[in-house]
Amino acid sequence: MLRVAVVGSGPSGVYTAAALVEQRAVPGVRVDVLERLPCPYGLVRYGVAPDHEKIKSLQGNLRTALEHPGISFFGNVPVGEARRGFAPGQLLELYHAVVYCVGAATDRRLGIPGEDLPGSFSATEFVSWYSAHPDAAAGFRLGARSAVVIGVGNVAVDVSRVLARGADELRPTDVPDAALAALAGSRVTDIHMVGRRGPSQAKFTTKELRELGALPGAETFVREREAALDPAWGDPSGLPAVGRRNVEVLRGWSERPPAGRGRRIHLRFFLRPVALLGDGAVRAVRFERTEPDGRGGIAGTGRFEEIDAQLVLRSVGYRGVPIPGLPFDARSGTVPHDRGRVLREGVPSPGEYVAGWIKRGPTGVIGTNRSCAKETVASLLADAEALLARRPRGEPRAALRAAGREPVEWPGWLGIEAAEAELGRRLGRGPVKIPDWEGLLTAARGRG
Structure with missing residues (x-):
């Protein structure tokens, strides 16, 4: 029997585990999914905005995969921290193969003065807070009148939308x-x-x-003179479909008169942050005005503008972090690999594989992880004969308990789900997430 550990229970990890147990080329594959948190699903649980119920419903598909009889879930198991969980070398003693699907765990930085002033946060910190991640900051005080979100991707849209929503709109969520x-x-x-x-x-x-333009308590503003610096603003017909539709939506907003709603979302373009300003806390962000350079990029103009802000959320991309014991390319934020096989000094490392963002960088959508996982699984299965020649030593549960670690297995996760449903009932809501380690582990062990 081929014994495989998959490190990480987000989409890439679950798709990898499912592809392994559903294939027929190598019979009798057993997969243990190891997760640092007590809960599965990764960014689907802790990164998807709470008001995106359709995307969050993907948890049902991931759940079906994790309930496969050939897959076991082990939460509360860190990897790369030998004293608290497993080091990569220890995993290779317990399994024929290990697939690392750990995502990109940190944010890119702006690298500008004032970035660490109080009131300045990464968007991920804000998302983790409203998603009840147990490692999240203790809380956000939303006393600011003006907030600046740096970035124009989907995460920036998510945090802007959550800031603009009324609490009554979010009450039905978790x-x-x-x-x-x-x-x-x-x-x-x-x-x-x-x-x-x-x-x-x-x-x-x-x-x-x-979705920003459909919020009942907020209105959106686009400055036409600013947006029109974009050569495609006047005629977006030559853009790819998404870009064309985006420009058409923004053009429509630029022509709408103010509606006098309580909150306002300003979409600003051609502004590059150069400093966060403040004495003891953020009070404004200084931007340099940019313009198209005629080659598909932008150039600074030497003209500057300040936007008042007592809250700044930086949303300029994710970045992978190294796992002690694995090679790491600091420039790309990924583990070097060849079709998913981990490379050590340019040579495939027997039994070590990667999938997801730690393999390819933070690109694509959730579904992209499926094809990425299949490529890695194909490489692993092609190596199966050589992998089976090595006999694992020991049993993962016993190794964890010997290290003083008690994993949260699938029944424990079901206990967390039940406790969150009960918490929601007490609050007159649907299921409400438990936001702290102690509460999660207590629920998992049936003491809630």
């Missing part, structure tokens, strides 16, 4: 109660979502963009 209370008391009236390039080069999808 937002934790403390976050819901903070959002209910929010004083934010103006949200500025800012990109250094033009509307045709923005990274958000049209569906996400249109």
Whole structure:
């Protein structure tokens, strides 16, 4: 029997596990999915906005895969921290093969003065807070009147939309109660979502963009003179479909008169952040005005503008972080590989594989992970004969317990689900996420 560990239970990890147990070329594959958190599903649970119920429903598909009899779930198992979980070398002693599907765990930085002032956060920190990630910051005080979101991708749209929504709109979701209370008391009236390039080069999808214009308590503003610097603004017909639709939506917003709603979302373009300003806390962001350079890029103009902000959320992309014991390419933020086989000094490392963002970088949509996983699984299966020649030593549960680690297995996760449903009932809501490690582990062990 081929024993495989998959590290990470987000889409790439679950798709990898499912592809392994569903294939027929190598009979009798057993897969253990190891997850640092007590809960499965990765960014589908902790990254998808709470009001995106359709995308969050993907958890049902991931759940079906994890309930396959050939797959076991082990939560609360860190990898790369030998004293608390498993080091890569230890995993290779327990399994024929290990597939790392750990995603991209940190944010890219702006690299500008003032970036670490109080009031400046990565968008991921904000998302983790309203998604009840147990490692999230203790809380956000939303006393700011003006917020700046740096970036024009889907994550930037998500955080702008959550800031602009009323608490009553989020009450039916699984937002934790403390976050819901903070959002209910929010004083934010103006949200500025800012990109250094033009509307045709923005990274958000049209569906996400249109959601901003459909919020009942907010209105969207686009400065036509600013957006018109984009050569495609006047005639977007030559753009790819998404870019064309985005420009058409933004052009429509630029022509709408103000509606006088309580919150305003300003979509700004051709502004490059150069500094966060403030004495002890953020008070404004300084931008340099940019313009198209005629070669598909932008150039600075030497003209500057400040936007008042007491809250700044930086959303300029994710980046992978190294796992101690695995090779890492710091420039790309990925593990070097050949079709999923981990490369050590340019040579495939027997039994070590990668899939997902740690393999290809933070690109694509959730579904992209399926084809990425299939490529890696094909490489692993092609190596199966050589992998089976090595006999694993020991049993994962026993190794964990010997290290003083008690994993959360599938029944424990079901206990967390039940506790979150009960919490929601007590609050007069649907299921509400438990936001802390102690609460999750207590629920998993049946003491809630």
